[in-house]
Amino acid sequence: MQKTALITGASSGIGYELAKIFAREGYNLVITARRENRLKPLKEELESTGKITVHIFPADLSKADTPKKLHQFVIENNIPVSVLVNNAGIGDYGLFKDSEWGKLSTMIDLNIKSLTHITHLFIPELLKHPKAYIMNVASTAAFQPGPLMSVYYASKHYVLAFSEAIANELHDNEITVSALCPGPTESEFQDTANMEKSKLFDRFPVATSQEVAEYGFKSLMSGKRVAIYGWMNKISPKFISLVPRAVVTAVVRKIQERND
Numbered sequence: 001m002q003k004t005a006l007i008t009g010a011s012s013g014i015g016y017e018l019a020k021i022f023a024r025e026g027y028n029l030v031i032t033a034r035r036e037n038r039l040k041p042l043k044e045e046l047e048s049t050g051k052i053t054v055h056i057f058p059a060d061l062s063k064a065d066t067p068k069k070l071h072q073f074v075i076e077n078n079i080p081v082s083v084l085v086n087n088a089g090i091g092d093y094g095l096f097k098d099s100e101w102g103k104l105s106t107m108i109d110l111n112i113k114s115l116t117h118i119t120h121l122f123i124p125e126l127l128k129h130p131k132a133y134i135m136n137v138a139s140t141a142a143f144q145p146g147p148l149m150s151v152y153y154a155s156k157h158y159v160l161a162f163s164e165a166i167a168n169e170l171h172d173n174e175i176t177v178s179a180l181c182p183g184p185t186e187s188e189f190q191d192t193a194n195m196e197k198s199k200l201f202d203r204f205p206v207a208t209s210q211e212v213a214e215y216g217f218k219s220l221m222s223g224k225r226v227a228i229y230g231w232m233n234k235i236s237p238k239f240i241s242l243v244p245r246a247v248v249t250a251v252v253r254k255i256q257e258r259n260d
Contacts, residue, residue, distance in 0.1 A: 002052075004028040006074065006081045008061055008118065009088030011038035013187030014137060014180075017213035018085055023052050025217075030079060032057040032070060033088065055079060061088050062110040067117040074125070082129040083220075084122050086115045086159075087137040091152040093256075104151050111155035116162065123175070132175045135220045136163045140183040140228065143237040145245075147253035160226070167225045176223050180216040183233040185209055205232065 005022040009015035011033035019031050023046040031039055036058035043054040057073050059066045074081055089111045092103050115136060126132035139153075142160035146153025160179050167177035184206045212229050219227030228234045240248050 002026070002028050003083065004030065004079055004081050005083035005085060006030040006032075006122070007085040007087060008032050008114075009137075010042065011035045013209045014182065014185065014213050014216070015085070015087035016042065017210045018087065018135075018217065019046065021213055021217045022083070022085075023049075023054070026051065027083065028052050028079075029054045030057060030074060030081065031055070032059055032061065034058065034060050061114045061118075062106045064109070064113075067114055067121055070118065071121040074122075080128070081122060081125050082131070083133045083135075084119065084126065085135045085137070086118060087135075088114070089137065089155075091149060093149055095148065096150045099151075107151055107155060111152070112158050115159060119166070123170070126175050127173060130174060133220050134163075134166070134170075134175060134177045135216060136177070136179050137216070138163065138179045138181045140181050140233045140236060142179075142181060144240050144252055145249045146256065147249060148256040164225060176220065178216070178220040178224055179226050180212070180219065181226060181228045181233070182207060182212040182216075183230055185212050205230065 003026070005027045007015055007019050007022070007029065010019045010031035015031075015033070019029055019042060022029060029046065029052065031042065031054060033039055036056070039056040039058055043056050046052060046054050055073075055077065057070055059069065061067065061070075090107050092099060092107060119134060119136075126134070136159050138159040139156040141149070141153040142156040144153070160181065163177055163179035170177055186206055186208050207229060215229045216227060228237070
């Protein structure tokens with residue numbers, strides 16, 4: 001039976017590159033994102049080899065009923081998903097007190113609630129396979145508080161903690177769980193999060209989505225539970241653990257500030 005990977009947020013960035021990698025490795029795909037006009041060309045591109053089948057599910061995963069609809073779509077089409085990639089997520093930039101509640105609420109629903117719900121729905125499907133995988137895309141933001149992006153950083157801390165916990169729970173069930181933690185990455189994220197002028201993207205090395213996706217795939221297949229891309233990013237959590245939290249938070253605030 002040919003393996004199938006389900007990838008959320010596949011219309012751009014890391015999710016888009018992961019879709020191409022899994023296709024290259026011979027996986028059929030279920031790809032989902034809000035923009036159908038991005039999913040259709042990707043489906044055509046990936047199916048052009050004649051070796052795989054790609055199913056698209058255009059939807060807004062921040063909506064409460066979408067995870068169930070996605071699961072129903074997979075079940076009704078008898079798609080044997082053995083890899084789940086929870087990549088969909090958004091960020092926002094600015095002081096918490098000045099932020100629009102609607103966007104913050106959507107971020108929590110997408111980054112936390114939807115990811116958790118989809119994982120809960122699909123674990124029974126993953127258990128049907130002798131070996132299965134879950135990749136949850138977190139961030140180096142998961143390792144410290146993030147002034148000016150407080151809810152985003154907190155949401156990625158949740159993703160990391162959740163991933164490590166279920167990795168332990170599912171180990172004996174032959175389900176590998178990996179939290180991919182990229183640092184600054186070239187994608188649409190900085191535009192949608194209004195971070196174009198942030199020092200984080202201006203003064204620090206920025207990886208490509210392809211580089212991060214390749215690393216994430218290899219880490220998942222090798223069983224790495226926490227996959228931090230880039231040597232500077234790997235050092236940072238160790239350094240943070242040695243520094244008073246107030247100092248860490250102040251430094252992150254300075255890095256996050258814009259070059260206005």
